[in-house]
Amino acid sequence: MTEFVLVPGLFTGPRVWRATAEKLTARGARTHTVDLGPADDPETHIARVVETVDAIGAAGDERDVVLVGHDYGMHPAVGAADRRAHRVARIVYVDTALVQDGVPALVALADHEVRERLAAAADTTGELPPPARDEWHRWGSTAGLSDEDLDLLTASAAAQPLGTLARPLRLTDGSEGVPTTGVLCAESGATIATVRMLLNFGDPMLKALARPDVTFFELPTGHWPMLSCPEELANVLLAAAAGMGTSLMTAEEEPETPGYLRPFLFDVPEIPRERRGTIDLYVPEGAEVPPRPAILFVHGGPVPAGAEPTPRDWTTFVAYGRYAADQGVVGVTLDHRLHDVSAYPTAARDLADAVAEVRADPRVDAERIALWFFSGSGPMTAPWLSEPPPWLRCVAACYPIMAPLPGWGVNDPGFRPAEVVARGGTLPFVLVRAGLESSAVAATVAEFVAAAEAGGAPVTVLDVPDGHHGFEGLDHTDSARTAVREAMRLVLKRLGSG
Known part of the structure; x- marks a missing residue:
């Protein structure tokens, strides 16, 4: 039985994953949503994900753990995979940039104006306040979200500790061989075609995406698919856990001429x-x-x-x-x-x-x-x-x-x-x-x-x-x-x- 560990992203908590978790459970999977809570640095959030993974294995059962992260939540998810690679069957990125050792989450912050201001201030002790109801679009495409979804996001939003954004993520090479899936949200501008194009540009950061065990799915929605299309996201997560998806290159293939x-x-x-x-x-x-x-x-x-x-x-x-x-x-x-x-x-x-x-x-x-x-x-x-x-x-x-x-x-x-x-x-x-x-x-x-x-x-x-x-x-x-x-x-x- 597949065990999904769902890690929420910036400003959000476990509530944002509820509908998707229900869909996964109805399909026979088990879900565990992490409450990251307050923290001074990424290590604290990583530890909370690790605790969740360890608790799944407390009974000694052999289970597949699939770590799923959304925007900032990808940092503690990958950090946990780095510490518990032997327990993780797959890492799933949901509308999120690649996570790298030594790079703080701040560099991938969606709102560039806020990112530059925080980088200049170098503050690791304060908090980044959540957006008002009409400002969520600054943090990602709101395509597909209903008024009720925006109400939920706003009502349950919490401030993000600046230390978790500004302090660098520290990784070993523990998670390098873990199979990975990217769930791309087309209304955010991320598609399989654009990833393939960036790979063809020769960006060294993206070379790891050409492995046969790296797959992609594409959803026609905005940045919060767990709210806008929970059933479709659940189906994609189950398919990802089964090793399905589009691979940019198999072991035998040569790169396609762009x-x-x-x-x-x-x-x-x-x-x-x-x-x-x-x-x-x-x-x-x-x-x-x-x-x-x-x-x-x-x-x-x-x-x-x-x-x-x-x-x-x-x-x-x-x-x-x-x-x-x-x-x-x-x-x-x-x-x-x-x-x-x-x-x-x-x-x-x-x-x-x-x-x-x-x-x-x-x-x-x-x-x-x-x-x-x-x-x-x-x-x-x-x-x-x-x-x-x-x-x-x-x-x-x-x-x-x-x-x-x-x-x-x-x-x-x-x-x-x-x-x-x-x-x-x-x-x-x-x-x-x-x-x-x-x-x-x-x-x-x-x-x-x-x-x-x-x-x-x-x-x-x-x-x-x-x-x-x-x-x-x-x-x-x-x-x-x-x-x-x-x-x-x-x-x-x-x-x-x-």
Whole structure:
């Protein structure tokens, strides 16, 4: 009989797990919900989980213990697995980042503003107060939660001791070989596809996810699935305990070639590039007289620091740069530092610097510039839409994320394009929308389009109904080719070059 140890997350206690525990019990499992209670450091919470595991084995029965943690609760859960690895059959992460030795829970705190403030204060003695009823969205997507769920969260919420967040977690290698499952919540922005993409980026932190005994499930809900869909979560936990789920790689498989490194939608000429610092220029032959307009192609992210190859060497962006040059304008690709979801201000400065450098090139007509954004760079459109300079003739975006996703905890109003276009504006915007986009990303696009319509902003939407996020290397369909070619035609027209 499977024994589930359920560890609550930030601000929550045993009550949050009640409905899911009832579903598990009805299916013949046994459940034990840990009351973490007050503590000065993570070790105290780890000890309480260890006590629960030890109590399960007090009768001497051979039982499988599955440790399940939700956001902060993952830290004491993994700590307990480290101390009692011989008792733990599987560790299950529920909508939670990977836990690492020596890294405090504070670094994964969903609300980045609070995280930075607490890190600067270095306080380990106070408490982090729970959110008000209308502030839970700052700590994760509330998709799927009813009014009653929000009432329950608020009524039962407790302050989080700062010592448990600020003090580092100490692990040996005890839990390294324990099978692991991640339960991803799509409305938070976490999907199996995004995890696979991050793994393909070469992030060393994620290499352990490629083990055959690491599996994933995906639920179409927000950050609190134990409330929004307890039956579905219970089914997933039972399947995880049985070793089921999607594995990113079996022992025999080679890593799958990511879409951005696969061949482009259509053939483009082999136009050479000029590398200059963090930018590459694809210059049409004879561009000196007269100077040509330029299109800067802005990659998405976050892309981990040190990932190889860097985005401007990805097949997709090399092809876009060449495609622009073949159309008679200067194509520009760049590497910017969107290495973390909190780094939008840094990446925006990198882009502004690249634009200034390109405009200073004598082969470029400095009065005719377009910016073309992709994926996670979508929020970076907001500053340009808010105060467009006269030389910026057009903005385009392919499968953009048009607002920080709920699970990112980014609340900077300067990177919310919908709020800008709701006020109107005259800068033309060409948006290429992927029909098979994830629900969380599609919601940000729908919000942007609706705001643009309400504000009368000139946004043209081109649809790729059969296209996935990053369709250039994944979906070589007529609709994808047509949309990209039409987007280029519209951008060139705005540049006075079409």
